[in-house]
Amino acid sequence: MKTVTERRLRARAVLEGQACVHPASVHDPLSARIAEELGFELGMFAGSTASLAILGAPDHILITLTEFAEQCRRITRAGSLPLAVDADHGYGNALNVWRTVEELEVAGIAAMSIEDTELPRPYGAAKPRLISIEEGVGKMRAAVAARVDRSLCILARTGAMSMTSRDDCLARIRAYNDTGTDGLFLTGVTTREELDAAAEVAKQPLILGTLTPAIADRDYLASRGVRIALQGHAPSQAAAQAIHATLKALRDGVSPSALTGLPEKGAMARWTREEPYSEAMKAYLD
Secondary structure (H helix, E strand, C coil), rough: CCHHHHHHHHHHHHHHCCCCCCCCCCCHHHHHHHHHHCCCCCEEECCHHHHHHHHCCCCCCCCCHHHHHHHHHHHHCCCCCCCCEECEEEEHHHHHHHHHHHHHHCCCCCCEEEECCCCCCCCCCCCCCCCCHHHHHHHHHHHHHCCCCCCCCCEEEHHHHHHHHHHHHHHHHHHHHHCCCCECCCCCCCCHHHHHHHHHHHHCCCCEEECCCCCCCHHHHHHHCCCECCCCCHHHHHHHHHHHHHHHHHCCCCCCCHHCCCCCCCHHHHHHCCCHHHHHHHHCCC
């Protein structure tokens, strides 16, 4: 088992490297262990998958910081996979961001993003809105100041490229360059022209939250300073579909012995760490 700082240094090495990696979308301890077994460099725990895992709800910022931090803690204690998380807007203003960093740091995460979206959506707003650049800078600076372990990665996030304009996005990148954050997390970048423009003004490694066919080439992404590129959150959706299919088959009368799509023999024992638990029982209970 790697220490928390060792995991954070592994995440930081990705940001400071030359390649672009795709993180594993994880939502619970078991999915994180599977991702680690498969050799993923990072796990990504997003706000949307958190809403699904914790509440079974859509991504409308309904979970609380406490609920989110507890799920992070469950995931990080399950193995050594460095975990990056989407901390949304930090659950409030800059002081709430400070508190968010404190809670998530002790939960063992390796990296976290704070975004400049006005969340939850205000009454009467027809679509999501961004806070001012000045307030966004304050939030990013508060996040950096709040961390105790300097190896923890803080990522400044904005969706301005698709929510406002390219010029506004570039202005936000320039402003966030100087806040002390360790990377710039961009959503809504869909074309090479947009990414090229962002890369030209960015002084920090880039993280992309969306990938379109036009930019989904890892060599190209790496050449533009993109070090992490998300591929969506299909695993949690696939897990939900597998549960539905299995329960439906049982409800329709299929015998448990005839079910398909179950893990291979021994897989659950690996993923649940059955062997070390058995050894501990022999050592301390027999």
